Amino acid sequence: MDVITTHINADFDSLASMLAAKKLYPQAAMVFPGSQEKNLRDFFIQSTFYVFETERIKNIDLDKVRRLILVDTRQPGRIGKFAKLALRPGMEVHIFDHHPASPEDLRGKTEHVREVGATVTILTQILKEKKISLTPEEATVMALGLYEDTGSFTFSSTTVEDYEAAAFLLSQGANLNMVSNMITRELTSEQISLLNELIQTATRYVVKGLEIVMAKASSDKYVGDFALLVHKLRDMENIPVLFALAEMEDRIYFVARSNLDEVNVGEIAAAFGGGGHPTAASATIKGMNLPQVEEKLLNYLEGRIHPVKLARDLMSFPVKMVEATETIERAGELLTRYNINVLPVMEKGKVAGLISRQIIEKASFHGFKNSPVRDYMSSEFATVHPRTTLSKVQDLIVGNNQRFLPVLERDKLVGAITRTDLLRWLYISANRPPHAFVEQNLSMIQPRKKWILQLMEERLPPGVLTLLKSIGQKAEEMDSQVYAVGGFVRDLILRYENYDLDVVVEGDGIRLAQALAQEEKGAIQVHKKFGTATLVFPQGHRLDVATARLEYYDHPAALPRVEHSSIKLDLFRRDFTVNALAIHLQPRHFGELIDFFGGQKDIKERLIRVLHNLSFVEDPTRVFRALRFEQRIGFQIAKHTQMLMENAVRLELFSQLSDRRLFRELILCLTEDKPFTVIKRLSDYGILKIFHAKLKADRGVENLFQRLDSVLSWYNLLFTGERHEKWLVAFLGLVDHLSEKDIQELLNRLSLSEKFRTTFPQHRRMAIQVVEQLSRSSSPGRSDIYFLLHPLPTDFLLYAMGKTESEEVKKALSLYFTGLKPTRVSLGGQDLSRMGYTPGPIYAEIFQDLLRARLDGKLHSRQEEIEYVQQKFAKQDHPLRV
DSSP: OEEEEOOSSBOHHHHHHHHHHHHHSTTSEEEOSSOBOHHHHHHHHHOOSOOOOEEOGGGSOGGGOOEEEEESOOOGGGSTTHHHHHTSTTOEEEEEEOSOOOTTOOOOSEEEEOOSSOHHHHHHHHHHHTTOOOOHHHHHHHHHHHHHHTTTTTSTTOOHHHHHHHHHHHHTTOOHHHHHHHOOOOOOHHHHHHHHHHHHHOEEEEETTEEEEEEEEEESSOOSOHHHHHHHHHHHHTOSEEEEEEEETTEEEEEEEEOSTTOOHHHHHHTTTOEEOSSEEEEEEESOOHHHHHHHHHHHHHHHSOOOOBHHHHOBOSOOOEETTSBHHHHHHHHHHHTOSEEEEEETTEEEEEEEHHHHHHHHHTTOTTSBGGGTSBOOOOOBOTTOBHHHHHIIIIITTOSEEEEEETTEEEEEEEHHHHHHHHHHHOSSOOGGGOOOOGGGOOOEEEEOHHHHHHHSOHHHHHHHHHHHHHHHHTTOEEEEETHHHHHHHHTOOOOOEEEEEESOHHHHHHHHHHHHTOEEEEEGGGTEEEEEOTTSOEEEEEEOEEEEOSSTTOOOEEEESOHHHHHHTSSBGGGOEEEEOSGGGTTEEEESSSHHHHHHTTEEOBSSTTHHHHOTHHHHHHHHHHHHHTOEEOHHHHHHHHHHHHTTGGGGSOHHHHHHHHHHHHTSSSHHHHHHHHHHTTOHHHHOTTOOOOHHHHHHHHHHHHHHHHHHTTOOOOOOOHHHHHHHHHTTTSOHHHHHHHHHHTTOOHHHHHHHHHHHHHHHHHHHHHHHOSSOOHHHHHHHHTTSOHHHHHHHHHHOOOHHHHHHHHHIIIIITTOOOSOOHHHHHHTTBOSSHHHHHHHHHHHHHHHTTSOOSHHHHHHHHHHHHTTOOOTTBO
């Protein structure tokens, strides 16, 4: 017996290749080893133009298989039960695959392996050479696989052979309209995981004043369409220059994209043995790991990136100005005439100050229209030279909150840059301001140290304390420094229980983690992409290990560098001072608290404070984090941090965030123990309106959140084991007052999936209707309640329970969760078959009748169910009755 199979989670190329192989092996059975991807499953459901003669693996007698034909894979780990079959002595294996080779690959008696865009390309060429004709339907299915795996011939993996295969399939009658209608670009789970790693590791650098982004990911096995993932990341985050590195199997895949003339990624890729165009390029690198490639790339970029734009490229000129002796009224006329907000004030040919529309309006209101401008101008202000980098310009405008920046050359006013000019440039050139714009002399900051060993011995369980000492001892043996960091340190000082351990290593974090895993017999998961590892020990303790590594500047306007083995710089990247504390774990320093940025003082004063003025400029989502943190631990936001948050809102920095990032932040807010308090604070800062203009946090919304919180607390005490999404229940409460049109606008605004945008309003509408129906029913039966509520997901039923004020409705919903939903029928399909019923629609009718009787208390045992069925259905003259 011959069997044709492919990899688990089969895609269109898998199906197309199996179909093509069937033409070469007409007596073979086509068998999927496991599940198929969603788009392929949908295709099987929707397709009516071709009947696929596939067999289920459970119907195959594996002992009778003599030849195994593998298509679109040759890795035993991807073919399920067929792996043992492929390795069985005497098994004849034929392989057709287009993936790169790996050490685990199976070997076949016959192998057709080439790195083309799709496996079906290889098979199509064989069919063409053998002059085997295809029906139009077969050609169409094979074209589906070809078009999907080449991204409609847009992926860099596409070859001339793929085009030739397409031409042959068209000559055989392939229907491109059908291909266009059926193909979808949904990602596999492996691709989604890889894309998520790229998002999480994306790091921004500034080289010669130009922002670039580098993202890294890794996978134990090869994941296709990496270029597609890079495209998606660039589009999601609006990144002008992106370098993506993926470590898969024994090589590094390098993909680069650039929208800027200053960065020719084709030249850069060529240095790594690849090539491409100035805007798109790729390379495959062997013999190096991710950190080595990253370091080489950063060093190479410095010599290849052309100079960045300077202040003179952004400034406006000529500049409207006013003499210091002119009146306030005259200055106001100039502002109105030229529709500007700030004027430079000139005295003896030099800029003596600045005066804004706000100051002029206030002075006029108080009766000083005729006073000279000199009396009310701001005399303290920053200026720049035409050759000043735009990174420095941004630092001055955002960090100093200066709306208008004069550009001077030899003390002469030659131009001006406004906040609007800067925002326009930011919008065009990047998604958000980069980390590297922070220009601080960190070398001058010295840590405050304090011994907290006694606190550790008092607060930590013996097992945790012993583990920390073991970590320090192992690091000592490896000549590395190691520190406990993050929320664990903060909560220890606050006397809160938090045993999720995070440590930072000045050295090789992965090497230390591996040594600990071996010594402590812990399970380890390594993330090579950014030098981290996660360990779980037999005692249940979890440990995250990271290598200290951070970009920084030696001095203002310097090129960004990456410093390894620096706890100071690792802590500097944290969001707030209270999270930037570390405990030394080395034996000689064990228990020494290290505080570079005043975190101890802020914990004592219960304040949330950012580490520098551009914290929210670097990452506006820190505003959400500050508000969540404020409510979670009862701290207050420091005054200056509040001002920076208000500046972030005023500068509309949130508009630079992708819709998906905004939605993730909203989910985190709604997942808090008291989500309404965070929502209220978002409303106070004017951030809630970013999501939808009609969202609010008034007393009505607060009351609904309180009821929903009570419902969730009650439901959690039931210990049903059924999962529900707390954020979704809270989200329903947040949008409760919105119309369906407004809700649809919000869902579109957040770029949620089409499925969610469709099902959410439907389920919400059903939940509201359920409440109305139960309110109108005087005494609904138990089975009536069950069949009314069962179609709705748990989250929407909990929302309905919190929304209603009717005690009768609440009782009905409570009865459903506690008494009705767990109800099950004892009989199964095999029982009915033994009783003489042929499988068919009658089964559903019988089971529903049994369930209704069970719910209404008419049946209590299996025997009663049997008698009930025999009595009710025995005398029916049903065609399915034996």
